[in-house]
Amino acid sequence: MDLQRTRDLSLMGLWGPNVIGVSSPTAPGSPSGDPHYSPLHSAPTAAQPDKASIFADLTPAELRAVRDFLRGRPELGLSAQRRDTLAQNTLFLVELLPPSKRAALRYLDGDSPAPRRQARAVIFFGAQAEPNVTEFVVGPLPRPRSYRPLHFKGGRTVPFAARPMMMQEYELLHRALVVATEPLYRLLRDNTGFWYHNCTQHCLTFSDIAPRGLAPGERRTWFILQRFVEGYFLHPVGLELLLDHSDPDPLRWAVQSVWYNGQYFSSPQELAKHYECGTLAVAQLPDPAAPHLFSTYIPRGHFTTGTATNVHGAKVCEPQGRRYRLHGNLLEYGGWSLAFRLRSSAGLQLFDVRFNGDRIAYEVSVQEAIAFYGGDTPAAMQTKYMDAGWGMGSVTYELAPGIDCPEVSTFLDVHHLYDSEGPRRFRRALCIFELPTGVPLRRHFDSDFRGGFHFYAGLEGHALVLRTTSTVYNYDYIWDVLLYPNGVLEAKVHATGYIHATFYTPGGRRYGSRVHSHVLGNMHTHLVHYKVDLDVAGTSNSFETMDISFENISNPWSPGARIVQPWLRRQPRRTERQAALPLDAPLPRYLLFSNPRQRNRWGHMRSYRIQHHSHAGRVLPRGWKEEKGIAWSRYHLAVTRHRESEASSSSLYNQNNPWEPAVNFESFIRNDENIEDQDLVAWVTVGFLHVPHAEDIPNTATPGNSVGFFLRPFNFFDEDPSVASQGAVIVRPQDPNFTRLEVQRWTPDSAGPCVAPEPFSYNGTYWPV
Numbered sequence: 001m002d003l004q005r006t007r008d009l010s011l012m013g014l015w016g017p018n019v020i021g022v023s024s025p026t027a028p029g030s031p032s033g034d035p036h037y038s039p040l041h042s043a044p045t046a047a048q049p050d051k052a053s054i055f056a057d058l059t060p061a062e063l064r065a066v067r068d069f070l071r072g073r074p075e076l077g078l079s080a081q082r083r084d085t086l087a088q089n090t091l092f093l094v095e096l097l098p099p100s101k102r103a104a105l106r107y108l109d110g111d112s113p114a115p116r117r118q119a120r121a122v123i124f125f126g127a128q129a130e131p132n133v134t135e136f137v138v139g140p141l142p143r144p145r146s147y148r149p150l151h152f153k154g155g156r157t158v159p160f161a162a163r164p165m166m167m168q169e170y171e172l173l174h175r176a177l178v179v180a181t182e183p184l185y186r187l188l189r190d191n192t193g194f195w196y197h198n199c200t201q202h203c204l205t206f207s208d209i210a211p212r213g214l215a216p217g218e219r220r221t222w223f224i225l226q227r228f229v230e231g232y233f234l235h236p237v238g239l240e241l242l243l244d245h246s247d248p249d250p251l252r253w254a255v256q257s258v259w260y261n262g263q264y265f266s267s268p269q270e271l272a273k274h275y276e277c278g279t280l281a282v283a284q285l286p287d288p289a290a291p292h293l294f295s296t297y298i299p300r301g302h303f304t305t306g307t308a309t310n311v312h313g314a315k316v317c318e319p320q321g322r323r324y325r326l327h328g329n330l331l332e333y334g335g336w337s338l339a340f341r342l343r344s345s346a347g348l349q350l351f352d353v354r355f356n357g358d359r360i361a362y363e364v365s366v367q368e369a370i371a372f373y374g375g376d377t378p379a380a381m382q383t384k385y386m387d388a389g390w391g392m393g394s395v396t397y398e399l400a401p402g403i404d405c406p407e408v409s410t411f412l413d414v415h416h417l418y419d420s421e422g423p424r425r426f427r428r429a430l431c432i433f434e435l436p437t438g439v440p441l442r443r444h445f446d447s448d449f450r451g452g453f454h455f456y457a458g459l460e461g462h463a464l465v466l467r468t469t470s471t472v473y474n475y476d477y478i479w480d481v482l483l484y485p486n487g488v489l490e491a492k493v494h495a496t497g498y499i500h501a502t503f504y505t506p507g508g509r510r511y512g513s514r515v516h517s518h519v520l521g522n523m524h525t526h527l528v529h530y531k532v533d534l535d536v537a538g539t540s541n542s543f544e545t546m547d548i549s550f551e552n553i554s555n556p557w558s559p560g561a562r563i564v565q566p567w568l569r570r571q572p573r574r575t576e577r578q579a580a581l582p583l584d585a586p587l588p589r590y591l592l593f594s595n596p597r598q599r600n601r602w603g604h605m606r607s608y609r610i611q612h613h614s615h616a617g618r619v620l621p622r623g624w625k626e627e628k629g630i631a632w633s634r635y636h637l638a639v640t641r642h643r644e645s646e647a648s649s650s651s652l653y654n655q656n657n658p659w660e661p662a663v664n665f666e667s668f669i670r671n672d673e674n675i676e677d678q679d680l681v682a683w684v685t686v687g688f689l690h691v692p693h694a695e696d697i698p699n700t701a702t703p704g705n706s707v708g709f710f711l712r713p714f715n716f717f718d719e720d721p722s723v724a725s726q727g728a729v730i731v732r733p734q735d736p737n738f739t740r741l742e743v744q745r746w747t748p749d750s751a752g753p754c755v756a757p758e759p760f761s762y763n764g765t766y767w768p769v
């Protein structure tokens with residue numbers, strides 16, 4: 001990662017107390033007024049920048065070194081040039097292979113040397129007698145000397161048909177579609193004004209659907225044809241083609257079925273024949289010369305109330321500089337420290353997440369994002385997108401200052417070697433900024449109930465945000481991690497971008513809303529899966545749920561009467577099965593991870609809580625064909641014993657082979673291990689049902705469209721750790737008439753003016769480097 005800008009004023013002495021006429025406040029961190037207080041733990045050790053680097057993504061030089069090393073192994077037969085066949089061996093992906101947890105902890109917490117830096121490399125072996133995909137460990141970096149296969153759990157092999165798509169295959173598919181659609185030229189030109197072959201200014205394009213078939217080994221894809229204009233996802237022309245491209249030789253590819261405006265045909269020729277004979281029910285699209293404004297961002301119309309919007313709105317600013325620190329991939333803010341990376345495969349991954357030096361989680365990472373659809377057209381009814389199979393960690397395009405992240409953010413570049421000859425630089429793929437939350441972290445107005453007050457006190461609300469995005473064709477996911485100064489971490493995702501839309505047919509209304517003359521917004525469920533390797537005050541943790549039950553007791557202070565009241569029902573979950581909380585049952589409201597041997601000052605087990613912010617629901621009945629590929633979606637939460645062989649709940653290959661998935665999450669819990677006092681991993685599912693509606697045009701909007709979860713301390717500390725923040729303000733009346741008020745604060749009276757940000761700039765390219 002290249003740090004583009006960094007400005008750190010936190011060390012410049014700007015935070016001295018500014019107390020107006022009062023005695024010094026209580027020392028930060030001590031429970032007020034308690035003379036027996038002694039901290040629970042020895043002085044915390046801050047995470048060290050060089051130590052975080054064991055989790056840093058591979059540099060362009062390291063990516064090239066791995067590529068060159070593998071290309072130099074003749075037995076791998078890697079082709080340097082991509083040809084007109086898929087029967088060749090291709091290096092598809094290179095990324096960091098993080099060290100084992102054991103080795104990492106020995107280094108982070110002990111005296112052991114840094115674990116060796118290693119890469120994960122994915123090779124598509126298309127030129128083998130039995131074509132397959134194999135993953136390798138390559139190391140040590142920066143000068144690799146050896147490689148060995150990296151096995152999936154249970155020794156599962158990855159069939160060639162399960163591989164993700166490559167640009168090369170898309171190019172070959174484009175050529176196949178040129179041939180396939182040629183017979184349809186007149187039908188398309190007359191009724192849409194656009195066509196596919198020799199189209200110049202009037203081109204059709206396509207969206208491809210997955211999974212690509214109905215059973216293992218298949219690779220036959222439905223293609224939706226769309227007018228190639230801004231927002232083409234909203235411009236289906238009513239034509240869908242099923243093309244078999246399972247053979248590595250594109251000369252053996254064939255169209256298997258055609259759907260046009262509600263009717264099926266065996267071939268483009270058959271459809272063309274019906275058109276020429278006048279026996280076809282034709283869908284005449286609006287005039288192609290008319291603007292396609294509806295799918296664009298060009299402003300139109302006006303608000304009937306409010307003031308003009310042709311001036312800038314409110315901005316985030318840092319009048320006294322940054323209050324976070326960034327050293328390479330180590331981020332520190334308000335008690336927090338963590339290491340981060342942006343995996344080309346599945347996206348954001350945090351390691352060694354600590355608060356005040358205490359580790360809370362070893363890893364927090366995105367695993368998968370899916371969208372399963374229903375619809376009336378063959379493409380719609382077949383769409384079950386699993387975005388890890390579309391390289392959702394590699395489509396991290398440039399963030400725009402002032403829109404995607406505040407102008408004052410620190411923007412970071414990342415490098416991916418994913419379906420490319422070498423590393424590509426993705427400029428400004430990550431951003432970091434401190435966000436005024438606009439709501440106090442805490443506040444109280446202490447009324448005297450006579451028109452005045454005893455005191456007012458409040459603490460400004462801030463969070464540090466680490467953000468990236470994945471644009472997976474039509475959809476844009478905005479991935480955030482927020483760090484709050486009270487020990488709360490939030491992980492959330494907003495969904496925006498274009499809906500996945502299909503051609504409107506009257507039968508389509510059962511599956512969504514008509515959102516334009518010929519466009520149906522198809523219903524779908526979004527689910528996102530996270531791995532949360534909580535290490536709450538150590539790696540030995542237990543898990544319990546807590547909710548209320550009601551008791552009916554005799555009233556101890558009114559004989560003969562009864563009291564009905566709630567009490568806390570705690571349910572220790574001793575095995576993985578007991579800890580797998582199914583999606584179709586209500587989730588207990590407290591999900592507690594504790595260290596049974598560590599107590600806070602008040603005698604409670606030090607715990608962290610996972611709190612869902614989600615409306616997830618089932619996407620398919622349990623066990624139905626493709627559902628095996630997303631077995632994690634059966635559970636709001638599952639808790640497993642940490643296993644190095646269970647690093648991820650999904651894979652690059654589940655999308656194109658969900659029927660026999662490379663990773664089947666159910667196998668993580670099938671052995672129903674004991675999870676008391678163990679190194680536990682929490683697997684969190686969040687999501688929502690999206691029934692598209694007119695207001696999804698032009699794009700799905702973010703307000704109300706986010707899901708995620710919080711990690712919240714629960715008796716982990718002795719009090720709210722944000723008492724250490726000096727952003728508090730206390731106001732106390734100095735006389736009975738409230739004519740003199742004492743304002744006590746620890747920050748300057750005035751924050752000073754906001755610094756004007758640089759003018760907007762954007763580059764947008766992601767070239768090889």
Ligand SMILES: Cn1cnc(CC=O)c1
Nearest residue numbers: 371385472473474475500
């Ligand atoms: C083509 N594709 C794959 N995933 C998406 C986003 C979800 O609908 C699009």
Ligand SMILES: [Ca+2]
Nearest residue numbers: 668669671673
């Ligand atoms: Ca297990």
Ligand SMILES: [Ca+2]
Nearest residue numbers: 533534679680
């Ligand atoms: Ca753990």
Ligand SMILES: [Cu+2]
Nearest residue numbers: 495524526690
């Ligand atoms: Cu959606």
